[in-house]
Amino acid sequence: EAEVAQSPRYKITEKSQAVAFWCDPISGHATLYWYRQILGQGPELLVQFQDESVVDDSQLPKDRFSAERLKGVDSTLKIQPAELGDSAMYLCASSLDPLRTDTQYFGPGTRLTVL
């Protein structure tokens, strides 16, 4: 069964450093999502791509976070500089086409700890 791949699975960094997370969606899925899940809460959408275009980045802290999906396949989420409050699980998900109300499939996540 096809799965969403993410790396690394764990990342420990010091504040003010730069970090990057990678996601490879299920093959053929046009839509890719990045979520942040703080301990004890549900995932919150950071950014949504349709192919290589950003559809929704209203909750992305753009002063320090950036995301790209240059060829419309895999994606990178970057934080620079990292802050203590960024410690969380970063989840990637993909779906065939949101306009068809497709189910989102989630990857295993990257757990970020900022010291």
Added chain:
Amino acid sequence: AQSVSQHNHHVILSEAASLELGCNYSYGGTVNLFWYVQYPGQHLQLLLKYFSGDPLVKGIKGFEAEFIKSKFSFNLRKPSVQWSDTAEYFCAVNAKLRGNEKLTFGTGTRLTIIP
């Protein structure tokens, strides 16, 4: 904006007990509803979903949920739980906003099954 409430933060049950986890949402338009499950050390997985039709939907592993539109609820049920059901359960609502669909999660319910 849509929101999702899960009233039970932590539920502890003995094996074979019946389960009902509450989920209420606030959104006046058409919604699609989901329950996701996260087993210890694993990624979020779809348990069941409601798009339209029969408001009683059946999912994997004997779970079911009932959509009650008048109550804005989508409670999850299982007649007899097993130790392997220990996990975190997230209710989510997908509503069409500005032509795009956005998935909003509740804060989750941690279920602990005692053998």
